[in-house]
Amino acid sequence: MVDPAQNSVNPDKYHRILEAAIGVFAEQGFFNATVSKIARAAGVADGTIYLYFKNKNDILLHFFNYKTKEVFGTFRHEVDKGGNAREKLRNLIKAHLREFQKDRNMAVVFQAEARQIRYFEVYIKDLTNMYFDLVGEIVVQGQEESVFRRGLDPSLVKRFILGTVDEVINTWLHAARKYDLEAQADAIVDLFVNGIGATPPK
Amino acid sequence: MVDPAQNSVNPDKYHRILEAAIGVFAEQGFFNATVSKIARAAGVADGTIYLYFKNKNDILLHFFNYKTKEVFGTFRHEVDKGGNAREKLRNLIKAHLREFQKDRNMAVVFQAEARQIRYFEVYIKDLTNMYFDLVGEIVVQGQEESVFRRGLDPSLVKRFILGTVDEVINTWLHAARKYDLEAQADAIVDLFVNGIGATPPK
Amino acid sequence: MVDPAQNSVNPDKYHRILEAAIGVFAEQGFFNATVSKIARAAGVADGTIYLYFKNKNDILLHFFNYKTKEVFGTFRHEVDKGGNAREKLRNLIKAHLREFQKDRNMAVVFQAEARQIRYFEVYIKDLTNMYFDLVGEIVVQGQEESVFRRGLDPSLVKRFILGTVDEVINTWLHAARKYDLEAQADAIVDLFVNGIGATPPK
Amino acid sequence: MVDPAQNSVNPDKYHRILEAAIGVFAEQGFFNATVSKIARAAGVADGTIYLYFKNKNDILLHFFNYKTKEVFGTFRHEVDKGGNAREKLRNLIKAHLREFQKDRNMAVVFQAEARQIRYFEVYIKDLTNMYFDLVGEIVVQGQEESVFRRGLDPSLVKRFILGTVDEVINTWLHAARKYDLEAQADAIVDLFVNGIGATPPK
């Protein structure tokens, strides 16, 4: 097997297979996807898959390792572009929704398989922690800026935020009618910041 | 196959197999679980499984249809016990966390498989809608009671709430150290109601 | 297992099962027939079958041993009723067609399974030989009476006759439109006796 | 699965499996034959069978579709070589006996399974009709040539001829002592043409 990280030979084929695989995984689920189907979708022979990936598991692993990590990298970038905490939070949510909307296959696979397959647990945890770290920083900054209240359980806030976005994406994925996902960012952030409680007469 | 609804024969064995199956599904995932493993776990012969269930899929289907529906029934009951909207919301969250904590296998299977298997999508949607309806009612009541603010997107609020609880349970399931899940209810409700924003100097 | 030959106990049930089995065999073929289906058709429990028959094979064996042997007994009787050889031949063919027409299930099973299952070969051979003996006698008598020509290969004549009747029944069984089988007897005998050759100007 | 019609891959293996399967079917019958036994007989792995055939049924189907159709093709050819009707009839019978004698496995499978398996009924009917057409043509020609008498029921004559040959082959297959099958052709044709009746003093 070639190391695709420093793979000078045919990086094309590596990506073609990876994309094809994600497509098949998205459509059929990891377990119902066969290596043959992936090969056909990628336009290569079955055996060729094994020149670029150790085995079927390894394909999904690469997906988590490279593809989604890349996406999570843009989250970091987007967050950094924000000035204050609220802006950073909004940028994160917006980026999250945008990127998942942009690559539906990725979204499906990530949402569907991430919780399913024990084998990949550790990679998922990595990604989740990356996300949690981002949120953590934002919260701390927000508290320093006094836009977020003190005394919050940071770990709970992280789950509060990731859980909501996750569910919003999930609903979008299963919806019959397609609507713009990114457009929901502001309403979501508003909920995060203000909750559902009636504001007392201030 | 016998009708398990009527439990005409050996309801014991029916439940033993169902519990055993959920255990195996929880540990290995649906696709890695084999009928043989389930039979062994239940202490019956492979063929016996097929006296109570149509096939492997059918076992999971029964799980969604009976076991989790029952749990969701207690949610309704708990909500009804609450007087005002905030209490109802708290009761729902508490019940949700408690029931999933009480039956860890159920929790694992529900969280892991619910998003995964196309075949069962319709059952999951049923359960989700049941949940959404509950939340919807609570929100409306809260708005009438003026504890929840107007102008909320009800569908977004539902996802906001389910998503958070979902993620909280998920984190608990994957945590190394076991902690009390139900105890988080109040903090969660507080987040829902007040958000993370700093209260303006009142 | 009870010996059904001298079975004082519930000969009814024995015959009910046998008839039911032949019906199921006729409809589905021996190998696709299950003991359960037979039991259901007979209105008894699966286990009851084994009180009257050693196993699934044994049911078919009883069929060959008793049911069809009985039919072949009437062939003998019909032949004996005929005066000259030609009459005897005609009676045999008529009886053959009539009996198979009368019990379609028997006909189907006999025609379909007789050539198929090695296990029963010996019983089939018995029946065939019984038939061959009948034909043999008729041919000899016919030659003595000078209605049948000398120099015939008796064994070939037997196959000539059984084969034709067999095929006529077979065609009837598979025909879409139902017609009277017995009515073909005279035309068949005419073919046997005169062949298809044009009679030379006598 | 590869298209065996085009024999794009390893036509050798395709034929090896087909021959092996027919051998196993001949020895054990279709239902008692297992894919494993066929694979072992063909010297390939179980899975390899499925590269050449859709499933176990498909093997028998190919047998009927290609192997026996080919044989029936030679029947046509042999018939066409005959000048007058009697010669044609004789050629048909001779070819039929010869071909089935040449490939005993084919003969066994054809005789045994043809009447048995509902699934293949349509293919058998095809073959039978092909045969019937041949005989029909011969009979008509014979009547025109005035070697066969008028007023025959053509459909009955067909069954008369096929049935006899069928039975002759059948007897041969089950005989303990092997004798030459083709040698019986003339005696059979003589029976067809002249019947068993004594010729009146002409």
Add this chain to the structure above:
DNA sequence: CATGAATGAGCGTTCATTCAT
């Protein structure tokens, strides 16, 4: 005698993986 729930051996089929070309 009768039942039918339980058994488990056995089968057809799939598919990840290998390797000769």
Add this chain to the structure above:
DNA sequence: CATGAATGAACGCTCATTCAT
């Protein structure tokens, strides 16, 4: 590097048979 035919372990499922009631 690329191929795809070949492999065979493994699985879901069926069903003849048994036996406790």
